[in-house]
Amino acid sequence: MRQTVSEAPPRVALTMGDPAGIGPELTVRLLATPENLHKAEVYVLTDAAELKAVAAEVGVEVPVADAPTPGHAVLVGSDLPGRPVERRTVSKAAGERVMADLLKALGLYRSGTVDAIMFTPLNKGSLHLAGMHEEDELRWFAKNLGYEGTTSELNFIPGLVTSRVTSHIPLKDVAARINADSVLAAIRLLDDVLKGSGIAAPRLAVCALNPHAGENGQFGREEIEHIAPGVEAARAQGMDATGPYPCDTVFIKARNGDFDGVITMYHDQGQIAMKLMGFDRGVTVQGGLPVPIATPAHGTAFEIVGKGVANLGPSQHAYDLAVALGRRNRQG
Known part of the structure; x- marks a missing residue:
């Protein structure tokens, strides 16, 4: 039986956040939690090599598929894959990767592929070095969506x-x-x-x-x-x-x-x-935009990168909100 829009799972784009911080760790831990991949169709802005490397460092496995499949993530790649980024530091390279991934996530929304977006922590210093000069990410999102409300x-x-x-x-x-x-x-x-x-x-x-x-x-x-x-x-x-x-x-x-x-x-x-x-x-939600966008309310925590001790709680809460708001967005 074909699913109706109201029955179909919400579709969420997930970025790995600032690659210099704890975002990649949080991302793979979210994806390695089986129930998370049954709550929604998850489109991850990374490729197989990067995902495998981060998952191996954290000590988890992430099931992936080429098309939406219950219990699996779909990898949609990044427009700046494999670019070297120094960890635990602010850099233009890190900011450029973040901005490229967020722009691609917005494109997935515009194309009707996803209903909501979640990103793990960003660093405003890196974003400014990469050319984001709005008051904050919210105004940057609004500008790139052409939204004036x-x-x-x-x-x-x-x-x-x-x-x-x-x-x-x-x-x-x-x-x-x-x-x-x-x-x-x-x-x-x-x-x-x-x-x-x-x-x-x-x-x-x-x-x-x-x-x-x-x-x-x-x-x-x-x-x-x-x-x-x-x-x-x-x-x-x-x-x-x-x-x-x-x-x-x-x-x-x-x-x-x-x-x-x-x-x-x-x-x-x-x-x-x-x-x-x-x-x-x-959790922070970028409120008012036509697409729900959620993120944990903490920063990139450079001091604990690579230690495997980042608190998953805020990211899990952000993911759950993105799923709930994405479901409402999909149902209209």
């Missing part, structure tokens, strides 16, 4: 997700980027992604910008003039959003289970709390 990095730990109104910009520029429309867009994006991950009615908290939520205008008027109107607009559209809350207490409520997601006004407002609560379990 609302985007935000979403950070996941088990039981809680954050989105941001602003992200990789100087603190002095944050207030000017906050308005009712940008707050509403960040709320809507988080609400939509949480629904896609399986939460039917997400409970969302919105952070204030100023200390004590502005103290009724004494410490700033962003809460009164911009953030609260954005929250009200979201509620008028049926979203369960409340706030603005002082950011020094809202994560206590979120940790206790009062909220499924928190919308923050700038990068560290949420990241400090999230990394304290779940650094070894965190």
Whole structure:
């Protein structure tokens, strides 16, 4: 019997991340876990020689096939295979390999081959040497997809997700980027992604910008003039959003289970709390793009490359999210 779109497994493109870091190790360990290759069709951006070498170093075996087969990965190659890259260091060569693989993964999405993308850790220094000069990978992805809609990095730990109104910009520029429309867009994006991950009615908290939520205008008027109107607009559209809350207490409520997601006004407002609560379990999703893209929220960990001790937890969580969001993407 032929599978319908709703029954067919999601299709995920998987890159090995920065070859100088722990990404290759994490990749083969994911692929060597049998249940992972039954959750989705996995298209890996490497060739047989590279995969075999990494798997041998890690001490695992990865089953591969020439076409989608349950329990096997499909190797689609890299546009820069076999290029020498010095391990445990930032380099242009490493950044070029990463960018080539990500561009090819985007091409697989455009061609209808995959429904989601996952990449293991990258190094921003190497990416900048290779010519990526956007604020972050999210803006680079948006540019290469020709996407001009609302985007935000979403950070996941088990039981809680954050989105941001602003992200990789100087603190002095944050207030000017906050308005009712940008707050509403960040709320809507988080609400939509949480629904896609399986939460039917997400409970969302919105952070204030100023200390004590502005103290009724004494410490700033962003809460009164911009953030609260954005929250009200979201509620008028049926979203369960409340706030603005002082950011020094809202994560206590979120940790206790009062909220499924928190919308923050700038990068560290949420990241400090999230990394304290779940650094070894965190995942970043490139939110808002037409294709779901997930990655573990940690870095390339040069200090443990080759030791076989990298924590697989965040990568497994990122893979599971890519599968779940890819399934939703495929079903339309």
